[in-house]
Amino acid sequence: MKLISGTVLQSASRFTVKILVVAAATVGGGALVSSSVFAALTAEATGSTSVTAGTISWEQSTGPTGAGFTSGITGVAPGDIQNRYVNLANTGTLDGLTPTLTIVGSGAAALTNILKVNIQKCTVAWAAGSCSGTASDVLGSVGTPVLVSSVTGSALTNLNITSASLTNRLKITITVGPVTEVTTNGVLPSGIQGATSTLAWTFTLQQRAAVTVEG
Amino acid sequence: MQRGRWISRNFRLAAVAALVGAISLAPTELRSADAVVSARAIPTSISVTAGTAKVVAGLTSGATATGTLTLSAITTSSCSASTTVTAKATSTTSIKVSSSSGISVGNLITAASGISAGTRVTVISGTDLTLSANVTLAKDSSVNFQGCFQQFFSVNNIGSIALVAFSISQTSASASPTGISIQRCSGTWMGGSSAMCSGGTISTLFTNFAGPLATSAFTSISGTFPTGAQAKQLRAVCDRSGQTTQINVRVSTATDLRAGITTNG
Numbered sequence: 001m002k003l004i005s006g007t008v009l010q011s012a013s014r015f016t017v018k019i020l021v022v023a024a025a026t027v028g029g030g031a032l033v034s035s036s037v038f039a040a041l042t043a044e045a046t047g048s049t050s051v052t053a054g055t056i057s058w059e060q061s062t063g064p065t066g067a068g069f070t071s072g073i074t075g076v077a078p079g080d081i082q083n084r085y086v087n088l089a090n091t092g093t094l095d096g097l098t099p100t101l102t103i104v105g106s107g108a109a110a111l112t113n114i115l116k117v118n119i120q121k122c123t124v125a126w127a128a129g130s131c132s133g134t135a136s137d138v139l140g141s142v143g144t145p146v147l148v149s150s151v152t153g154s155a156l157t158n159l160n161i162t163s164a165s166l167t168n169r170l171k172i173t174i175t176v177g178p179v180t181e182v183t184t185n186g187v188l189p190s191g192i193q194g195a196t197s198t199l200a201w202t203f204t205l206q207q208r209a210a211v212t213v214e215g
Numbered sequence: 216m217q218r219g220r221w222i223s224r225n226f227r228l229a230a231v232a233a234l235v236g237a238i239s240l241a242p243t244e245l246r247s248a249d250a251v252v253s254a255r256a257i258p259t260s261i262s263v264t265a266g267t268a269k270v271v272a273g274l275t276s277g278a279t280a281t282g283t284l285t286l287s288a289i290t291t292s293s294c295s296a297s298t299t300v301t302a303k304a305t306s307t308t309s310i311k312v313s314s315s316s317g318i319s320v321g322n323l324i325t326a327a328s329g330i331s332a333g334t335r336v337t338v339i340s341g342t343d344l345t346l347s348a349n350v351t352l353a354k355d356s357s358v359n360f361q362g363c364f365q366q367f368f369s370v371n372n373i374g375s376i377a378l379v380a381f382s383i384s385q386t387s388a389s390a391s392p393t394g395i396s397i398q399r400c401s402g403t404w405m406g407g408s409s410a411m412c413s414g415g416t417i418s419t420l421f422t423n424f425a426g427p428l429a430t431s432a433f434t435s436i437s438g439t440f441p442t443g444a445q446a447k448q449l450r451a452v453c454d455r456s457g458q459t460t461q462i463n464v465r466v467s468t469a470t471d472l473r474a475g476i477t478t479n480g
Contacts, residue, residue: 060256066480069259075266077376078468080476088256096254111265129479174263180469181295186271186281186373193267193374193468200260207252 048120054163057092058099058205063169064125069201073174078114082174085126088159088203089167096161096205100140104202105149108195114177115197116145121158122169129171138170148199161205174199266375268472272383272462273436276369276445284462286366286451289395293452294363296322301342304352312342312358321454322362324351335455336360343387363410365452369445370464377473378440378466383449385421386461391408395453395460397421399436404448420449435464 025079062068063085073082101119105112118140123133136158140146146154160166181191188194272284296317304310323337324344329351338345352358360415372378387395402415410417420434440446451460466472 016355050281056252056254058254058256060259069261071480072262072264073480074264075375076263077266077268077475079472081477083477083479084261085479090254092254094252096342107262108265111263115263174261176263176265176475178469180467181268182465182467183269183374184465185265185283185463186269186279188267188269193263193269194265196262196264197262198262202258203256205254213282 002197015077018191046140054094054207055092055206056094056096056163056207057090058088058096058203059091060203061087061089063087063171065127065129078176078178080176082126083129084172084174085144086170086172088167088170090161090205097208098206099156099159100153100159101151101156102153102202102204103148105148105173105197107197107198108192109197110179111192111195111197112199113147113149114179114192115148115199116140116175116177117148117151118142118145118173118175118207119156120171120173121165122171125169126171131171138168142173145173147177148174153204156203219313226406235407242386246392249334256439268376268378268466268468270370270378270381270440270446270464270466271373272368272370272431272464274368276371276448278371279373284368286462287459288362288457289366289451289453289459291365291408292323292361292456294361296360296362298358298360300352300354300356300358303354304350306349306351308337308346308349310344310346310350310352310358312344315339315342315344318344318360319362319454322360323456324350324358324360326350326356326358329356330358361456362454363452364454364456364458365408365410365450367404367406367448367450368462370447370449372440372442372444372446374466377401377442378471379473380435380437380445380471381440381446381464381466382435382471383420384412384433385451386429386430386463388459388461392472395421395451395458397462398450398452399447401451404450405439406448410450410452417438435470 062070065085068084068086071084076082103117120135121138122131122135124131138156138158139154159168179192181189181193183189184189251403271279271281298312298314301313303310313403318336318339320339322338324330324334324336324346331348334350335347336344344452349400370381370383383397385395385397397420398417399420400412400417403413405411421431436447438447
């Protein structure tokens with residue numbers, strides 16, 4: 001009987017140990033991966049806090065002059081300059097950071113390769129190509145435009161990028177660079193003449209740096 | 216032995232339980248601070264098409280055919296002279312005239328009789344002329360000379376870009392000593408059999424250019440040449456009829472296009 005009692009007690013003891021091992025392991029395993037995340041779960045405070053994410057919206061629209069990017073360019077010759085006017089604004093709730101531009105050319109590479117661009121911003125609306133306010137360079141400069149083919153994630157300067165900031169009134173100047181082609185007896189050489197290049201423009205704005213708020 | 220199995224069994228159980236706990240309590244998404252947010256304006260595109268710069272030479276102001284223009288059998292005379300023979304000539308190529316004014320090498324010579332068709336002046340020395348065939352003329356006979364055989368042609372801007380210049384060259388099959396000159400008029404050619412340049416002056420691009428099959432260098436002609444229009448009317452002229460020449464024209468984007476323009480659109 002003593003022996004039987006001893007056996008029963010031993011079985012009960014083993015079962016209890018198993019339960020304890022499982023429970024400890026379960027809690028311990030979870031704690032290994034989420035101790036930092038759920039540290040607050042140990043607090044006693046009650047109530048709720050709503051968290052709403054901010055927005056960052058970089059909107060481009062047609063400027064006050066012409067039809068912006070929707071107006072194609074035709075019949076250009078070396079030395080020609082075409083201006084297009086667009087607006088760019090951060091209409092989100094988060095401030096922006098590091099505005100960039102990428103231009104991807106497709107079609108006639110020979111033509112794309114001689115196209116240059118510079119962008120200016122005016123504090124007031126452009127009128128007949130002129131800025132009656134203060135103009136500043138956003139990309140390149142009037143005297144030194146940059147090759148379109150080199151505009152890949154290129155930094156843009158002097159833009160209003162904070163949330164709900166002033167609209168950036170941009171004049172985008174596309175210049176056709178020099179090229180030498182000779183047409184004899186009306187037969188066009190293989191080159192830029194009559195060729196078409198399509199330029200895809202992507203303006204990008206990063207969110208501001210993350211901040212820590214005590215509240 | 217039995218204790219060993221017990222330990223092994225409980226160790227496996229503990230391991231399974233630990234995995235269950237880890238999976239059930241692990242975070243299921245990244246915190247916002249871990250994501251990078253950026254915005255892109257809707258990509259947009261703009262097409263850029265280059266214009267064309269090209270000219271052609273043709274017989275009319277509306278000609279658009281590409282390729283070399285061949286001016287063949289130029290027989291229209293636009294200048295003439297008349298004089299008299301001062302001495303009798305019998306079956307000879309040499310005659311003496313009262314005046315050689317207006318007579319050029321290559322001119323056709325005609326008379327009422329005694330001169331074979333197609334006879335030309337080959338040498339002029341004062342009032343002594345040498346001809347290409349024997350003639351028989353009485354003293355004081357009237358002789359007529361025809362020269363300035365001409366053919367007008369047009370250089371047309373058929374491109375989409377206005378030009379400020381183009382270049383022209385000719386390949387002549389004319390035999391020496393006579394050749395073909397290409398002339399321009401700063402005013403307006405009267406056309407037809409007239410060599411008149413109304414409101415301007417005549418200048419020669421290629422002087423008496425002679426072959427055979429000699430090709431001149433390209434010579435630039437400047438001016439204002441709008442698109443879709445005749446750029447220039449020119450004249451090929453020679454003192455010998457029936458000559459042939461080829462005209463080539465070209466445009467360089469480096470030097471012949473209008474100045475660049477700025478467009479706001």
